Amino acid sequence: IKGGRLALACAPARVVTLMISDIPGDDPGVIASGPTLADPTTCAEALAVLKKYQIEIPAAILQHLESGDGESPKPGDPRLARNQHYVIATAQDALEAAAATALAAGLMPYILSDEMEGEARDIGLAHAALARQIARRGQPFSKPCVVISGGETTVTVRGHGRGGRNAEFLLSLATALDGYPDIHAIACDTDGIDGSEDNAGAIYQPQSMRKALELGLRPKAMLDNNDGYSFFDALGDLVVSGPTRTNVNDFRAMVIL
Structure with missing residues (x-):
């Protein structure tokens, strides 16, 4: 159903799509792999990726790609001409709502970006450097303030701990x-x-x-072990909300007083 094939299955019915974006940049064709939108990518591009990285795939899949039978509907396909789509919730919406809440509480909010990507621990280091600069120098923002960011980080797993990209960022x-x-x-x-x-x-x-050291925890070693969950669990500082039934990517906020 991906890449517009759900829309084809619905044709000639008109399809109206309401999307909640968990994709940095909010490209409608990428959200949930675009089941109801035309897909500009091609089988030839997929084959080029397989060749570049020397990925072996089953013969049946290779034949499917080489024959062109796997092509998805492309922009301009008349079968999708009557369809419409709307992005109704995004990471930016969440950041702006958080900023409004902070402002109502008397804290000046600053949104860094709604599409931060990269290694979670590297993004954590960058946020820490920014927070210290604000706290020490009043640059680039004056305190008290709250700095907010969204997007989707990644974790290269090297250890055997219990993690998660937000726990990794925060540790x-x-x-x-x-x-x-x-x-x-x-x-x-x-x-x-x-x-x-x-x-x-x-x-x-x-x-x-200080609490971590009193408990005998070794923060840097736990970070190396991708064990952010265990670190914050020991402190009693996990946030357990249960599933929210929506997803607009990660949310981060730093309050500098």
């Missing part, structure tokens, strides 16, 4: 801040599930590192 942030005063943070997946765990994410507080 990286925690180790970099190392108890720096007056900086608080939260990182959660908006669908209520951080990876495959039962938490949406976690919170960080200035006393988090």
